Amino acid sequence: MSSELEQLYQEVILDHSRRPHGRGLEGGTSARSHQINPTCGDEITLELHRDAATGTLVSARWEGHGCAISQASASLFSDVVPGLTVAELTERIDSFRIAMRSRGTIEPDERLVGDASALAGVSRYPARVKCAMLAWVAAEDALAQPF
Amino acid sequence: MTITRTTREPLTAADLTSIRKDFPILSREVNGHPLAYLDSGATSHKPRVVLDVERAFLETENSAVHRGAHTLAAEATELFEDARARVARFIGARDDEVVWTSNATTAANLLAYAIGNAMPGSPFTLGPGDEIVATELEHHANLIPWQQLAARTGATFRYIPIDDDGALRLELLPEIITERTRILAFAHVSNVLGTIAPVAELVAAAHRVGALVVLDACQSAPHLPLNVTALDVDFAFFSGHKMLGPTGIGVLWGRRALLAELPPFLTGGSMITTVTMEKAEFLPPPQRFEAGTQPVSQAIALAAAIDYLEHWGLDRIAAHEHALGAAMVAGLHTIDGVRVLGAGSGAPRAGLAAFVLEGVHAHDLGQFLDDRGIAVRVGHHCAQPLHRRLGTTASTRASSYLYTTPGEVARLVEGVAAATTFFGRNG
Numbered sequence: 259m260s261s262e263l264e265q266l267y268q269e270v271i272l273d274h275s276r277r278p279h280g281r282g283l284e285g286g287t288s289a290r291s292h293q294i295n296p297t298c299g300d301e302i303t304l305e306l307h308r309d310a311a312t313g314t315l316v317s318a319r320w321e322g323h324g325c326a327i328s329q330a331s332a333s334l335f336s337d338v339v340p341g342l343t344v345a346e347l348t349e350r351i352d353s354f355r356i357a358m359r360s361r362g363t364i365e366p367d368e369r370l371v372g373d374a375s376a377l378a379g380v381s382r383y384p385a386r387v388k389c390a391m392l393a394w395v396a397a398e399d400a401l402a403q404p405f
Numbered sequence: 406m407t408i409t410r411t412t413r414e415p416l417t418a419a420d421l422t423s424i425r426k427d428f429p430i431l432s433r434e435v436n437g438h439p440l441a442y443l444d445s446g447a448t449s450h451k452p453r454v455v456l457d458v459e460r461a462f463l464e465t466e467n468s469a470v471h472r473g474a475h476t477l478a479a480e481a482t483e484l485f486e487d488a489r490a491r492v493a494r495f496i497g498a499r500d501d502e503v504v505w506t507s508n509a510t511t512a513a514n515l516l517a518y519a520i521g522n523a524m525p526g527s528p529f530t531l532g533p534g535d536e537i538v539a540t541e542l543e544h545h546a547n548l549i550p551w552q553q554l555a556a557r558t559g560a561t562f563r564y565i566p567i568d569d570d571g572a573l574r575l576e577l578l579p580e581i582i583t584e585r586t587r588i589l590a591f592a593h594v595s596n597v598l599g600t601i602a603p604v605a606e607l608v609a610a611a612h613r614v615g616a617l618v619v620l621d622a623c624q625s626a627p628h629l630p631l632n633v634t635a636l637d638v639d640f641a642f643f644s645g646h647k648m649l650g651p652t653g654i655g656v657l658w659g660r661r662a663l664l665a666e667l668p669p670f671l672t673g674g675s676m677i678t679t680v681t682m683e684k685a686e687f688l689p690p691p692q693r694f695e696a697g698t699q700p701v702s703q704a705i706a707l708a709a710a711i712d713y714l715e716h717w718g719l720d721r722i723a724a725h726e727h728a729l730g731a732a733m734v735a736g737l738h739t740i741d742g743v744r745v746l747g748a749g750s751g752a753p754r755a756g757l758a759a760f761v762l763e764g765v766h767a768h769d770l771g772q773f774l775d776d777r778g779i780a781v782r783v784g785h786h787c788a789q790p791l792h793r794r795l796g797t798t799a800s801t802r803a804s805s806y807l808y809t810t811p812g813e814v815a816r817l818v819e820g821v822a823a824a825t826t827f828f829g830r831n832g
Contacts, residue, residue, distance in 0.1 A: 263772070263776040266772070267769070272828065298767070298784045298798075299785050300798070300799075324766065325766035325769045326769045383772070
């Protein structure tokens with residue numbers, strides 16, 4: 259097996275894909291987005307919950323199906339969200355996207371995206387970037403709507 | 406039609422060696438492994454002779470066809486029309502029944518839009534009360550054009566459902582194909598299941614009620630002997646790029662009498678007789694359906710591809726692929742957690758198999774196989790309703806052609822087995 263493939267499917271990613279965090283929608287007053295990857299039919303519905311008093315994001319919850327990369331990425335994303343302001347989350351989504359689109363030249367910033375930096379290997383596989391971005395794009399879309 | 410009743414022997418190992426030398430791309434490596442290309446159902450590779458013919462045309466005769474009085478124009482026109490005649494002979498049709506399109510999807514849409522353009526009183530006119538029937542296993546290219554035609558005309562769209570094995574539920578034909586049915590469209594060979602449609606039974610049901618039969622021959626024209634006259638269908642379409650030809654060329658075939666009654670879809674240059682500032686009169690078929698500059702070099706190269714296929718023999722190619730399809734299914738069935746879509750081992754199938762590996766998404770499996778130089782298709786293969794009916798959103802499809810070896814099928818099976826270990830670790 260190539261080192262690129264080992265890098266793509268790191269143990270932490272396979273673990274998250276098998277036992278994902280943040281799975282299961284809660285409803286209530288959340289911002290929500292549904293995203294589809296039309297090339298493969300993968301889809302996700304994602305909710306962002308925030309503290310009504312402070313405006314701070316409390317959690318991300320999601321439901322969907324797809325490949326190990328998209329499932330792990332949604333799980334890792336849900337670990338990033340709690341405690342962030344909307345501006346901070348936007349910064350982290352932007353940072354993650356730049357790394358994913360870098361064709362292996364830019365590592366995700368672990369201080370910003372935490373364990374999601376393990377998805378670094380995806381950027382060497384341009385066809386898989388959409389898989390890794392699915393949850394993050396859903397969050398971006400949710401943030402664009404009024405809470 | 407069946408591919409099990411072949412009268413000639415399949416391709417030999419020596420034939421395969423010879424064939425593979427004709428395809429330059431097959432000698433390349435992918436990720437440090439020899440390429441095992443198992444995605445010919447999506448698009449085929451091209452033998453050197455097809456590339457050479459297209460290049461030679463562009464270097465020596467290239468010119469606009471059906472216009473101009475110069476030598477190059479005359480030579481180009483002759484080659485272009487010879488190519489049409491070559492395609493016609495290949496499918497058992499008349500020369501003037503072959504319409505060039507840019508691909509199969511364009512051919513299906515041309516037909517659907519032309520039917521939709523029929524004026525009141527035309528035999529093609531559709532309206533409320535009329536029904537268009539397809540099947541649940543169709544590729545989107547033979548599904549959406551008919552849904553849309555129904556929506557535009559007020560006709561009703563219906564479909565023949567499939568069972569859990571993906572077989573058409575023929576016992577429902579008497580309820581579905583009725584006096585209201587005007588069009589029945591179906592795939593000759595399923596691009597996902599590899600099953601071969603019971604053409605005679607479907608044609609009989611449609612013709613009994615006076616409905617037109619449209620055959621999606623995308624997965625049959627490249628792989629089986631195809632004779633549209635013997636099959637008694639009314640229209641058929643296929644793509645050049647899936648049968649060793651270039652992209653950008655496709656074929657719509659229709660019975661002469663039907664094409665003659667069919668109004669045009671695209672209008673403009675090269676398809677008219679007399680044009681005034683008020684109106685235009687149109688050429689007879691096939692030119693009526695060929696507005697604008699046509700894919701000339703691609704058509705000529707497609708004729709070369711057909712020569713190449715017929716050199717080896719479609720019956721021998723079909724027998725070769727049938728054996729490969731059977732080996733795929735048998736091999737995949739030895740792996741725990743694999744579900745091959747469609748009929749099980751032993752049932753007739755073309756040289757392809759789509760399957761689901763429990764606990765491993767098709768995209769991850771495809772990536773894993775690519776790392777070993779094995780190219781397969783992953784996703785819904787443009788057949789979402791079929792996948793939904795069979796309880797999955799995506800599958801992995803391996804599809805063969807005349808250049809595919811038993812060794813490549815063995816590598817696929819080994820690769821899938823290795824993937825179950827890799828993705829299952831600590832699982």
